[in-house]
Amino acid sequence: MVGPCVYKAIKSIGFACHPVFIFKKKCYFYLQMKFVDNHSLKLVTMTKYLLRLSLLQLLAVFVAVGTFSGCKSEKEQKKNDDIVQVDSIGIDEQLIKDVRTVKEIFYSLPSPLETAMILKQAGAQYNEELLNPVDKTTGYVTNRSMALNLGIYTTDLSYASLFDQTQATIQYMDAAKKMADGLGVLNAIDDQVIERLEANINNRDVIMDIISETIMTSSSFFEENDRQAMSAIVLVGGWVEGLHIAASLVDPEAELSENELVSRVVDQKMTLNTVLKLLERNKQNEDVQEILTDMHELEKIYNKIEVTSSKIETVTDEETNVTTLRSQKKTSMSKDTFMELTEQIKVIRDNFTL
Amino acid sequence: MKKLFPALIVFTLFLALPQLSQAQCKSFAKKVCKLELAPYIHDGNYNAAILTEGEDAELYKTFYAHQQYRIYICSSESLPDIEFQVLDVNRNILYDNRKNDLSKIWDFELESSQQLIISLRVKNSEGTSEELVSGCVAIMFGLKED
Numbered sequence: 001m002v003g004p005c006v007y008k009a010i011k012s013i014g015f016a017c018h019p020v021f022i023f024k025k026k027c028y029f030y031l032q033m034k035f036v037d038n039h040s041l042k043l044v045t046m047t048k049y050l051l052r053l054s055l056l057q058l059l060a061v062f063v064a065v066g067t068f069s070g071c072k073s074e075k076e077q078k079k080n081d082d083i084v085q086v087d088s089i090g091i092d093e094q095l096i097k098d099v100r101t102v103k104e105i106f107y108s109l110p111s112p113l114e115t116a117m118i119l120k121q122a123g124a125q126y127n128e129e130l131l132n133p134v135d136k137t138t139g140y141v142t143n144r145s146m147a148l149n150l151g152i153y154t155t156d157l158s159y160a161s162l163f164d165q166t167q168a169t170i171q172y173m174d175a176a177k178k179m180a181d182g183l184g185v186l187n188a189i190d191d192q193v194i195e196r197l198e199a200n201i202n203n204r205d206v207i208m209d210i211i212s213e214t215i216m217t218s219s220s221f222f223e224e225n226d227r228q229a230m231s232a233i234v235l236v237g238g239w240v241e242g243l244h245i246a247a248s249l250v251d252p253e254a255e256l257s258e259n260e261l262v263s264r265v266v267d268q269k270m271t272l273n274t275v276l277k278l279l280e281r282n283k284q285n286e287d288v289q290e291i292l293t294d295m296h297e298l299e300k301i302y303n304k305i306e307v308t309s310s311k312i313e314t315v316t317d318e319e320t321n322v323t324t325l326r327s328q329k330k331t332s333m334s335k336d337t338f339m340e341l342t343e344q345i346k347v348i349r350d351n352f353t354l
Numbered sequence: 355m356k357k358l359f360p361a362l363i364v365f366t367l368f369l370a371l372p373q374l375s376q377a378q379c380k381s382f383a384k385k386v387c388k389l390e391l392a393p394y395i396h397d398g399n400y401n402a403a404i405l406t407e408g409e410d411a412e413l414y415k416t417f418y419a420h421q422q423y424r425i426y427i428c429s430s431e432s433l434p435d436i437e438f439q440v441l442d443v444n445r446n447i448l449y450d451n452r453k454n455d456l457s458k459i460w461d462f463e464l465e466s467s468q469q470l471i472i473s474l475r476v477k478n479s480e481g482t483s484e485e486l487v488s489g490c491v492a493i494m495f496g497l498k499e500d
Contacts, residue, residue, distance in 0.1 A: 104403045104405065104409075104410075104411035104412075105411070105412050105413075105414075106401045106411065106412070106413040106414070106493065107413075107414050107415075108399055108401055108413055108414065108415040108493075108495075109399075109415075110397075110416070110418075111397040111398040111399045112398070113395070113397055113398050113497065114397045114418075114421075114495075114497055117421065117497055117499065118418045118421060120499075121418075121420055121421055121500070205395075208395045209395065209396075211398065212388075212395060212396045212397065212398040213384070213398070214398070215397075215398025215399070216383075216384065216396070216398045216399070216400050219398070219399060219400040220380040220383070220384075220400040220402075223380075223400060224377055224380060263419070263467075264418065264467075267416065267418060267419070267467040268416075270416045270467065270468075270469040271416045271469075273469070274414055274415065274416065274469070277414070309466065309468065311446070312442050312446070312448060312468065314448055314449070320461075321461060322422070322461045322462060322463060323449065323460070323461065323462040323463075324462070324463055324464070324465065325448060325462060325463070325464045325465065325468065326465050327464075327465055327466050327468065328465070328466065329466040329467075
């Protein structure tokens with residue numbers, strides 16, 4: 001176990017420090033850190049530092065770095081392997097080979113804003129009774145419940161704002177703020193955001209921009225702070241809320257085949273695959289494991305629905321430069337299956353908002 | 355002990371580097387990339403990483419029927435060009451920016467919802483430089499209301 005860790009530490013130090021040479025039993029490092037300047041986007045050198053260590057000290061640094069940095073969980077190790085931390089690095093043949101085999105994979109779920117837009121696009125109406133009441137915020141004290149309900153309240157916020165529900169928009173922004181504060185998300189929703197929201201409450205474009213920025217601040221905060229599991233839980237909370245709103249708005253007496261909202265609920269069969277992959281990636285977290293079990297229950301019902309798609313053809317409008325992806329889908333689903341799905345969504349959502 | 359102090363500084367800097375890079379990436383995505391999505395609204399999701407030339411990345415996402423989307427591949431100026439393709443689940447190519455002057459933007463809508471794969475690769479630098487260049491790459495999605 002120690003061997004690979006020390007090797008990894010040596011390899012990582014090689015990324016940050018170059019060149020290194022040994023003279024009279026002393027190791028010399030020339031540390032050069034380069035950053036991208038946010039304004040000019042040019043590479044700038046921030047620090048140069050000459051360091052001299054004895055071989056014993058060098059060994060101590062390698063062991064320390066290996067212990068604290070190299071011996072993390074398997075997932076963290078993979079992540080560190082995937083990310084090169086400096087903008088310009090010294091190279092050798094083996095390093096080039098290593099870098100070229102690295103691949104970053106993202107599993108992207110619909111954001112709360114996208115979920116709300118899809119609902120509206122599919123003909124949903126506004127129904128405040130379907131939302132999670134804002135007075136329940138004080139009951140959410142665990143990381144799991146706060147993360148789930150940050151997603152849920154952000155979806156409710158997006159849904160309310162798209163239907164120009166000004167009072168509800170402010171209330172749900174405040175509820176989302178409480179969840180973000182509880183999770184320690186710095187500056188996701190500060191007082192200035194609330195003030196800006198109130199000042200522009202009748203300007204939907206500005207409100208959408210505020211919501212989009214709020215979502216990005218919290219998701220990037222979790223990524224930056226190695227809390228990918230929390231990020232996944234927030235997204236799943238928001239996704240389930242969208243599913244709950246869509247399924248609840250379907251008239252039980254309506255013909256399923258012609259209903260756009262039903263189509264969007266069925267479409268989530270594809271998204272569920274992404275949800276499962278995202279959760280699997282974070283399943284070392286106990287809260288994620290619990291949610292994964294819920295999602296597998298949902299999967300069992302979705303597996304009863306058959307969806308086939310024709311080959312996708314692309315047609316580009318020369319004037320607007322917008323490409324349309326043309327394809328036809330066929331869905332085979334009984335009414336009982338849809339009712340079963342609706343019931344399971346309700347069970348999971350009630351569990352999330354307890 | 356005196357001589358161990360510089361070693362501790364290096365150690366601390368080493369541990370802080372990933373977070374510094376990620377913070378820069380977030381700031382870059384927020385301040386630079388978001389602006390390019392207009393008039394589309396950014397969906398709010400953060401899909402960004404530090405990539406090195408020659409390195410590739412893939413993103414899996416469901417896109418919904420009748421919704422208008424903009425994909426914008428945003429990268430640091432220090433990086434070489436980015437090649438990107440949009441593929442269906444069977445990896446048939448639906449869009450390839452190499453056939454469109456390496457455009458970083460693609461606008462599209464769908465007749466029926468589909469799961470698609472965004473596959474990108476940072477090209478290798480031209481010339482015989484002995485340094486590999488790394489930088490932030492963000493995959494941004496914009497949405498448009500009808």
